[in-house]
Amino acid sequence: MIGPLRHVQFHMSAHLADWHPWEPYQDFFMASQTLGGGALLDESHWIDLALWLFGRPRSISAHVEKLSDLEINTDDNVDLWLEYPERLRVTIHLDVFGRPHEKFIRFVGEKGSILWTASPNRIAVSDGMEGWPVIEEFTCERNDMFVAVAEEFLAVLDGQGVQTCALADGLAVLAVVEQARRSSVEGRTLQMDA
Numbered sequence: 001m002i003g004p005l006r007h008v009q010f011h012m013s014a015h016l017a018d019w020h021p022w023e024p025y026q027d028f029f030m031a032s033q034t035l036g037g038g039a040l041l042d043e044s045h046w047i048d049l050a051l052w053l054f055g056r057p058r059s060i061s062a063h064v065e066k067l068s069d070l071e072i073n074t075d076d077n078v079d080l081w082l083e084y085p086e087r088l089r090v091t092i093h094l095d096v097f098g099r100p101h102e103k104f105i106r107f108v109g110e111k112g113s114i115l116w117t118a119s120p121n122r123i124a125v126s127d128g129m130e131g132w133p134v135i136e137e138f139t140c141e142r143n144d145m146f147v148a149v150a151e152e153f154l155a156v157l158d159g160q161g162v163q164t165c166a167l168a169d170g171l172a173v174l175a176v177v178e179q180a181r182r183s184s185v186e187g188r189t190l191q192m193d194a
Helices: 045-054 143-157 167-186
Strands: 005-013 059-065 077-084 088-095 102-109 113-118 121-126 134-137
Touching: 005 045, 045 077, 045 088, 045 167, 059 167, 077 167
Parallel strands: 005 088
Antiparallel strands: 005 102, 059 077, 077 088, 102 113, 113 121, 121 134
């Protein structure tokens, strides 16, 4: 529909204080490096999705940093650049200080673009200079995915096999996370090990 893909942009921006309004965000695990918080690690779902869609990248360049005035000791801004074969480039932006909250994925091809947005939950396609004609709207609730994860976990405990995300998938994401951290510290593009 949009021709060969050239760029895919993943974008997640949501202010940390809004995540759990019933507690001070400074007490939330996301505010603590020792508790595993931070945009890169907690929002690694976006990396997981990129790997699921496109596989392992050839190289990665990243900035993982603390930019905002949030009272946290973790990274709050992440920008990743992933290079794939066939002239495909993927960028992932994650931040925990943005308002209004935005979550979208934009697929840019030679003939047009596809845009998925979380709010409203829909897919739109454009092959012209203006506008995003809506192709499909979704009525699923965000909580549906948490229920599905819990149901699969109980099924695995009951002896059924994993249907969605296996241990190897999680390890692949963590390999990208670690290379992103290293790239950011060293200030250079890194090749992904085979």
